[in-house]
Amino acid sequence: MTRIGSRTTGRPTLAEVARLSGVSPITASRALRGVSTVAPELVEKVKLAATTLGYVANPAARALASAQSESIVVLIPSLSNQLFIETLEAVHEVMRPRGLEVLIGNYHYDIAEEENLIRNYLAYQPRGMLLTGFDRSEASKQMLSASGVPCVHMMELGLQEQGMSVGFSQQQAGAAAAQHLLERGCQRLGFIAAQLDPRVMQRAEGFRQALVAAGRYASELQVLSPQPSSIGLGGELFRQLLAEHGDVDGIFFCNDDLAQGAILEALRLGVKVPQQVAMVGFNDLPASAHMVPRLTSIRTPRAAIGRCAAQALLGLLDGKRGTVHNQDLGFELVVRESS
Template identity: 30%
Template sequence: MKNSVERRRKAERGMQVKLSDVAKKVGVSPITISRALRNPEIVSEDLREEILRTVEEMGYIPNLAARALAGRHNGIVGVITPALHQYGFAALMIGIEDCFRGTEFTVQYSSTLHHSEGEAGLLKSILTQKPAGVVIAGAESYGDLLPLMASAACPIAHVTDLSQEPQSLVVGLDHYSAGAEPTRFLLSRGYSRIAFIGRGGDVRSRRRIAGYEAVMREAGLFQEALIIGGDAPSRVALGRELFSRLLERVPDVDAVFAQSDELAFGVLIECKARGIRVPEEVGICGFNDLEFSPFIEPSLTTVHLPRQDIGRRVADMLLRAIHDEPLEEDRVDCGFSIVPRGSTR
């Protein structure tokens, strides 16, 4: 009880203490304190120890900042993703959390919300906090990231399409193949007017579209009208809307390869609303193998990505790099698999 009261009083003091108060007690200018907190290496070891001792006594600096002052990192692992709210990335996060649970590190997430121009700004912001390491999951472009990575004082690991620039601390898959192979699968089941629905808003989606198009051209079946997308992120309602628009353009479409299981579910709902039999008249293949996909009727054929395993592997790779431990592999292809279910012949 006594300890908890002391901690509360210290926290209350910290809310009242100003940077100038710390500077006055140490005997330096506020700007020196501010700079030392951001870049401890610019001050002498004696001054750094005095600042650390003072801020701890006065309760001015949060624990993580104090830790950064005392050592080479603040104990945080930063994770940058395009979207935290989507099912696919949630599974990735679970894998990352599984690896770091029980370690000395805390995971901190940042999302670009699919705005690729914000990637470099987020990375720069995280690096100024002296993290122990960073995971960049699903970056759109590395053009602005590479200079920051080159000067970073911590290891940075990546979840990428394997065509992208990072050559080490990488876990990912070839999304071109992840677009081509499901298309071949649908052809092998007797479908020929195969559409691709979903936006090509990121490099992974565009690579899958390229794989789909290559296989359809090879079969002599490609039509621009069979590719249809939307500006909104993948949602069930968008799947219904896109399939309705597709039927207006290509009434005799007989299969759909969707960018996500949510879109595929929307296609299935629209088929039922129109009395279109699945899989006899239209086959449907999704992407991601989400939790609901085996349980809808008919169950959804889809592309399974080992997202939790990808999260665990990239986190383990980063953890080893932080501790300067040797890596068996520093570039891993986790692959994918097609899961045939009731929505295809």
């Protein structure tokens, strides 16, 4: 009777899958990883053999054998934010044809949690990492530097010594929102923000600088909450600002969900938008185009960032260092009825 499975675990092995499908072990491995250079008919034969045997790949063993895994790590601060969902989908689309597995780490905007994720994922010897922004602990920076694992930063543009990045200027986006409200004739401009991660604060600084330059900055019209951003919170913060400063006539929200909540709260309070208060959001989430009134927002290239960052990382893996340190994908102010 022919023995099936490894001697130590009893599980089916890659060699047995290769033997049953009539290909070499390396071809079997590539077929199961989805490498596009393997002929479709061979892929089908290998997958059928794997199904017949009940074979499940062992990435830890593969990493041990090659001193490197076939995985890419993507670290993001939130899985509930539409922004990062679209970015992740784009990363998968780029990595899948190369047969690279995408491992996702969610650190909930907590740099200590991100540090633990980096430590744990580096133990699996990933081929590369996609990181969100540049704000992380010194221990994380040291681990990444010592590992030699290629990294690309997303969502922000960094300095030369910080490594390769793909994103846009958060500060310029904040300034663009301020300039738009000023051009609409707003005199008392407020800023409402939640979560308060580094990118939010960069937008706040761009907004502030533009207002200072125009002689319109009023620090008392800034409402900052450390709570997670949400529609409900947006309504609460808008109501708070209006109760304390009823003369505010223009508001920039750090995220669209906050602005959407404010629009709904304005409807409840009988506050006319934009006649009494003009509103501008950020990220241009799908629902913003369907609010009443439709929300003006700054559209961010979240899918393009994921796609270009993944392509840049593949370039590093292929030894193509390139000359572009920062890929600035820009942003777009989408003007609608709320302003």
